Amino acid sequence: MIWSVSWRNIWRNRTRSLVIITAIALGVFAGVYTIAFMFGWVNQRIDSVIHTEISHIQVHQSQYLETYEVHDYISDVESMQEKILKEPDVKAVSSRIIATCMITSAETGAGVQLVGIDPENEKQITNIYTKVIDGAYFEGVKSNPIVIGEKLAQKLKVKVRSKIVVTITEMDGTITGGAFRVAGIYKTANTAYDEMKAFVKADDLRNLLKIDENAGHEIAILLKDNNMEDQVLTKLKSLYPEFQILKWTEILPDMKMMTESMNFMMYIFVVIILLALGFGIVNTMLMVILERVKELGMLMAVGMNKVRVFSMIVLETVFLSITGGFLGILIALVLVALTAHTGLDLTFWAEGLNSLGFDAVIYPEIGLKDVIVVAILVVLTGIISAIYPARKAIHLNPAEALRIDM
Amino acid sequence: MKVLELKNLVKIYNDSAVKVTAVDGISLSFEQGEFAAIVGPSGSGKTTLLNLIGGLDSITEGEIIINGTNISNLSSSKLIDYRLHNIGFVFQAYNLIPVLTAKENIEFIMELQGKKRTERNQRAMELLKAVGLEDRAYSRPSKMSGGQQQRVAVARALASKPKFILADEPTANLDSKSTETLLNIMERLNIEENITFIFSTHDQRVVNKARRVITVEDGHVVSDEKRV
Ligand SMILES: Nc1ncnc2c1ncn2[C@@H]1O[C@H](COP(=O)(O)OP(=O)(O)OP(=O)(O)O)[C@@H](O)[C@H]1O
Ligand SMILES: [Mg+2]
Numbered sequence: 001m002i003w004s005v006s007w008r009n010i011w012r013n014r015t016r017s018l019v020i021i022t023a024i025a026l027g028v029f030a031g032v033y034t035i036a037f038m039f040g041w042v043n044q045r046i047d048s049v050i051h052t053e054i055s056h057i058q059v060h061q062s063q064y065l066e067t068y069e070v071h072d073y074i075s076d077v078e079s080m081q082e083k084i085l086k087e088p089d090v091k092a093v094s095s096r097i098i099a100t101c102m103i104t105s106a107e108t109g110a111g112v113q114l115v116g117i118d119p120e121n122e123k124q125i126t127n128i129y130t131k132v133i134d135g136a137y138f139e140g141v142k143s144n145p146i147v148i149g150e151k152l153a154q155k156l157k158v159k160v161r162s163k164i165v166v167t168i169t170e171m172d173g174t175i176t177g178g179a180f181r182v183a184g185i186y187k188t189a190n191t192a193y194d195e196m197k198a199f200v201k202a203d204d205l206r207n208l209l210k211i212d213e214n215a216g217h218e219i220a221i222l223l224k225d226n227n228m229e230d231q232v233l234t235k236l237k238s239l240y241p242e243f244q245i246l247k248w249t250e251i252l253p254d255m256k257m258m259t260e261s262m263n264f265m266m267y268i269f270v271v272i273i274l275l276a277l278g279f280g281i282v283n284t285m286l287m288v289i290l291e292r293v294k295e296l297g298m299l300m301a302v303g304m305n306k307v308r309v310f311s312m313i314v315l316e317t318v319f320l321s322i323t324g325g326f327l328g329i330l331i332a333l334v335l336v337a338l339t340a341h342t343g344l345d346l347t348f349w350a351e352g353l354n355s356l357g358f359d360a361v362i363y364p365e366i367g368l369k370d371v372i373v374v375a376i377l378v379v380l381t382g383i384i385s386a387i388y389p390a391r392k393a394i395h396l397n398p399a400e401a402l403r404i405d406m
Numbered sequence: 407m408k409v410l411e412l413k414n415l416v417k418i419y420n421d422s423a424v425k426v427t428a429v430d431g432i433s434l435s436f437e438q439g440e441f442a443a444i445v446g447p448s449g450s451g452k453t454t455l456l457n458l459i460g461g462l463d464s465i466t467e468g469e470i471i472i473n474g475t476n477i478s479n480l481s482s483s484k485l486i487d488y489r490l491h492n493i494g495f496v497f498q499a500y501n502l503i504p505v506l507t508a509k510e511n512i513e514f515i516m517e518l519q520g521k522k523r524t525e526r527n528q529r530a531m532e533l534l535k536a537v538g539l540e541d542r543a544y545s546r547p548s549k550m551s552g553g554q555q556q557r558v559a560v561a562r563a564l565a566s567k568p569k570f571i572l573a574d575e576p577t578a579n580l581d582s583k584s585t586e587t588l589l590n591i592m593e594r595l596n597i598e599e600n601i602t603f604i605f606s607t608h609d610q611r612v613v614n615k616a617r618r619v620i621t622v623e624d625g626h627v628v629s630d631e632k633r634v
Contacts, residue, residue: 001513008505008506009505011505012504295500295504298497298501299503301462301495301497302489302495302563303486303487303515303518303519303566304486304490304518305483305487305490306483306486308518397463398462399463402500403453
């Protein structure tokens with residue numbers, strides 16, 4: 001019955017309760033929606049890292065990532081690619097030839113990383129082909145097509161079908177050049193990437209470098225499931241101990257740190273909101289105790305012990321908090337659901353966001369885990385806020401409480 | 407049978423600048439089935455005396471023995487439990503939990519005592535009937551008159567099957583008709599069920615019903631007369 005007394009007590013002073021419930025609801029809503037927003041933001045970045053830039057796992061010659069030397073290649077990529085593809089958790093595998101070079105247009109030049117790929121196979125693993133905003137992905141140009149980023153195109157002042165010259169160091173050290181024609185211009189959310197990476201057909205680059213037919217610098221592996229990374233990684237490491245095999249978080253350690261610190265910051269943010277709300281709740285409950293001194297005196301007089309009085313006040317506070325918290329979470333979830341598909345357009349800040357590798361349209365999303373954590377924090381806030389008012393209540397002397405004129 | 411014995415009871419309020427001796431050496435004893443009124447002018451110490459008997463306030467000196475148990479030295483948490491099982495209270499006002507119905511208010515005490523639901527339910531209905539309010543079982547106090555609320559309070563006080571009921575000016579806020587109804591109910595319970603009532607009052611009509619009248623003045627018992 002204490003539960004039902006506590007619950008009904010909330011509604012004795014409807015206005016006051018609604019005010020504090022609204023405050024809690026708004027605060028929790030802000031917290032949950034911000035989490036969803038940040039979470040969506042970071043996940044989009046992770047998604048773009050996995051599906052555009054890095055894939056889940058990459059294989060290189062052991063010191064390749066330190067030197068980016070064309071000599072540090074994997075000599076038999078094709079059979080390796082086939083073998084990796086046979087792993088049950090692997091969805092797609094791509095091998096690439098990579099060379100650092102100078103690209104010059106009629107106007108100017110720029111240093112880029114030239115990536116030689118098998119365009120058809122590459123489609124299975126990276127989604128650059130979906131990001132082509134002008135021209136086509138390796139189509140419409142007969143020989144030596146090149147696909148470049150918008151940022152690079154702007155820098156070089158070239159358009160689709162423009163001719164550009166690539167200056168490169170061959171395997172034997174001779175400097176040589178090759179002419180390519182722009183087939184397509186792509187644009188990802190990451191301008192730094194767009195400026196750095198230009199794609200050509202693997203054979204074209206091989207010819208230019210005069211490198212072995214079966215050589216490759218990089219094998220990128222896309223998995224069926226994000227959670228299988230470690231398992232596949234261990235397996236591959238045991239199969240190919242001589243190579244450097246890394247998952248994306250190892251290749252971009254700052255990304256991992258950012259995601260983790262973001263989580264941490266979000267919780268700090270929510271805790272600060274709840275702390276502020278907690279003071280409001282304490283204030284409300286102190287008013288409640290003051291109003292009910294006589295009633296509390298009566299309850300203790302007729303035999304309600306301190307534990308029960310304490311629990312009654314705590315329960316009332318918790319009910320107040322979870323009503324507000326539940327409403328706030330509900331509103332936030334509804335809004336997340338509504339904006340999850342349309343996205344939140346931050347085009348106004350697009351330039352800044354893109355230079356950091358972030359999309360300008362953010363699709364908020366939230367996991368059950370975060371909702372549960374917020375819900376638990378709300379309950380904790382209720383309990384903690386109740387302690388001081390409840391202590392005041394149990395320290396009342398029933399005889400004095402009953403004497404008070406109200 | 408002696409249900410209650412007060413031995414040289416003293417209560418001194420020390421908290422303010424002036425020391426107030428509200429109860430100044432009162433010795434009384436009550437038998438099972440008494441219907442006793444405590445009367446006296448305002449400030450004479452009636453409420454203080456009843457609070458001491460009920461274990462609501464600390465005793466400065468003396469002893470209270472209820473059914474052979476000395477409650478003078480019980481800790482405050484033991485006292486709460488003692489009150490729950492042994493003493494029924496009716497106050498002048500604020501007797502009921504406003505968010506509970508009449509029946510729930512009565513059941514609440516029994517739930518605190520750990521009684522089972524079926525027993526609670528049955529006894530609450532019986533008691534409501536005894537105070538003539540079975541039709542208001544599901545009304546909240548705010549929907550009842552002052553007299554009806556006091557009758558529910560009497561039923562609530564009985565719910566725990568106490569050794570006696572203490573009532574501090576139970577009729578002070580009631581009109582004469584409600585006062586009479588309440589008193590008749592209390593008297594009937596006293597006679598038919600042998601329930602001990604000790605109440606304070608200012609009201610002469612209430613005094614007239616009492617079979618024992620204890621008059622206090624300045625914390626002293628100045629007269630203690632039994633009627634038949
Ligand atoms: N908490 C307290 N602190 C100091 N003095 C008190 C306190 N409570 C009561 N008193 C004093 O004790 C004396 C007895 O008070 P009490 O309330 O027992 O009288 P009463 O007979 O019930 O009066 P009334 O008929 O007006 O209800 C009074 O002088 C009162 O002022
Ligand atoms: Mg009084």
